[in-house]
Amino acid sequence: MAAVAARYEELTDLNTEVLSVSVDSHFTHKVWDEEELTKFVDGGIPFPMLADPGGDIGRAYNVYDEDMKVNLRGRFLIDPEGILQASEVLNEPVGRNVDEIIRQVEAFQENAETDEATPEGWTPGDSTLEPGPSLVGRVHEEWGKEE
Numbered sequence: 001m002a003a004v005a006a007r008y009e010e011l012t013d014l015n016t017e018v019l020s021v022s023v024d025s026h027f028t029h030k031v032w033d034e035e036e037l038t039k040f041v042d043g044g045i046p047f048p049m050l051a052d053p054g055g056d057i058g059r060a061y062n063v064y065d066e067d068m069k070v071n072l073r074g075r076f077l078i079d080p081e082g083i084l085q086a087s088e089v090l091n092e093p094v095g096r097n098v099d100e101i102i103r104q105v106e107a108f109q110e111n112a113e114t115d116e117a118t119p120e121g122w123t124p125g126d127s128t129l130e131p132g133p134s135l136v137g138r139v140h141e142e143w144g145k146e147e
Contacts (some may be wrong), residue, residue: 002040003098008047014105018047023058023070026051063089077104079112119143 001020004011011018022029029049038044050057058064058071065072075096077086085108090096107118114130129135129142 001045001095002037004101005037005041005047007098010102011105014102014109016105019050020045020047021050021052021057021071023052023055023064026054061087069089075101077101077108079108095119 004018004020009017010098013092022050025105026030026049033044033049033126052071052101055064055069056069058074061074061076063074065071071082071097073090073092073094074131075086075088076084079085085130088096103123106124109124110118110124110128114128118126118128127142129139135142
């Protein structure tokens, strides 16, 4: 969460909203932000930390662990129409990659603007692929142009 907070401005520059959700209360979030997260990010977490004490939000996104009564580490990219475009769920010992989150946001935005596909590892400025029947059996030719 601190890594996302440190790159929050980049995410908002991409016209995104960031929310965090956990089963902890807003009181716990406040203490955690003031006592821990402010040591990583000047001023603490700049986005809302939502309390999900009963796990309802976690259940809706299939990340709530009924036995442990916690939400697993999940990341969800939801488009402006409310459609889930990407998700990632990690067990506790593995952290997320903010570079990949930003890359995926940029790729989904590229697709929304152009209707073109962004190949693996695509970053802004790279070639895209125009989906359609003429691409069938030729992806390797089009995708391999930059190599």
